[in-house]
Structures are given as structure tokens and as C-alpha cells.
Amino acid sequence: xxxxxxxxxxxxxxxxxxxxxxxxxxxxxxxxxxxxxxxxxxxxxxxxxxxxxxxxxxxxxxxxxxxxxxxxxxxxxxxxxxxxxxxxxxxxxxxxxxxxxxxxxxxxxxxxxxxxxxxxxxxxxxxxxxx
Numbered sequence: 001x002x003x004x005x006x007x008x009x010x011x012x013x014x015x016x017x018x019x020x021x022x023x024x025x026x027x028x029x030x031x032x033x034x035x036x037x038x039x040x041x042x043x044x045x046x047x048x049x050x051x052x053x054x055x056x057x058x059x060x061x062x063x064x065x066x067x068x069x070x071x072x073x074x075x076x077x078x079x080x081x082x083x084x085x086x087x088x089x090x091x092x093x094x095x096x097x098x099x100x101x102x103x104x105x106x107x108x109x110x111x112x113x114x115x116x117x118x119x120x121x122x123x124x125x126x127x128x129x130x131x
Contacts, residue, residue, distance in 0.1 A: 032075040035101050044106065045096045046071040048089070056085040069095060069106070078105045091115055 030042040049068035056065045065085040070076050079097060092113040099108035 029096070031071045031073045032069075032077045032106070033073070035077075035106060039101055041098065041100045043096055043098050044069065044071055044077075045094060048092060048095055049076055050090065052076070054085075054090075058084065066105075069097065079108055080105050081108045081111055083109075083111065086111060086113060088115060089113065 028043075029045045030038070032044060032046075035042045035044060046069045049070050052068035054065070054067040062084050063082055065081040065083065067079055067081070067089075068076055069079050079099075081097075092115050094114040096112040096114075097106065097108040098110040099106055101107070
């Protein structure tokens with residue numbers, strides 16, 4: 001057998017293994033009710049429920065931050081983030097959480113925040129000038 005075929009076979013095997021391990025990151029967004037029903041690891045997109053309590057005590061445990069999120073369907077859920085509280089968390093427009101439901105709370109291991117654009121005021125000004 002030629003070396004080219006052996007190398008091609010190894011490259012195909014590596015590509016397949018990378019695809020299988022990356023399968024969790026290719027998932028679509030779920031809402032809170034789907035996360036409760038499935039119990040699997042999912043991604044939930046929503047807004048921070050700023051009218052509900054946020055608990056973070058770095059002295060007691062710096063890797064636990066508790067807050068509430070409202071998904072796009074309007075459901076509210078308690079979230080336990082297994083990371084320190086992100087900087088400027090209260091300013092975020094949208095939050096994407098990766099985790100699973102455990103014991104009545106969504107336990108998140110990853111968080112992505114969409115923060116307001118620092119150019120937003122400039123965009124509004126430009127739209128007013130054009131209109």
C-alpha cells in the first residue's frame with residue numbers, strides 16, 4: 001500500500017474524531033422548557049432578569065454565581081454559573097449559557113455575553129441625521 005493512502009486514511013480518521021468531539025458545540029439553541037424536558041447539555045439564549053436577585057460571594061466560593069434568566073419564550077429560570085461573575089455582567093443585552101438542568105436550576109459551565117455597543121449612540125445620531 002502506498003504511503004499516500006495511509007496518510008489519507010489517518011487524516012480522514014482524525015477529521016471524523018474531531019467532528020464527533022465538536023458535536024456538542026454544533027447544537028442549536030433551546031429554551032428553558034426544552035432544557036427541563038431533555039436534561040441534556042444545551043445552549044439557552046435570553047436576557048438577564050435584572051429585577052431578580054443575583055448572588056455572588058467571592059469569599060465563600062469565587063466560582064459560583066447565581067442569577068435568573070428570561071428566555072425568548074418569556075420563561076424565567078434560576079441559573080448557577082460555575083465561574084466567577086463576569087465583569088460588566090449587568091450591562092449585557094443578551095446572555096448565552098451552556099449547561100444542563102440539575103435539581104431545579106440550570107447549571108451553566110460557559111457563558112457568552114452580548115454587551116451594548118459603545119457605538120450605539122453614534123449609530124442613533126447618524127440615523128437621525130439621515131432621516
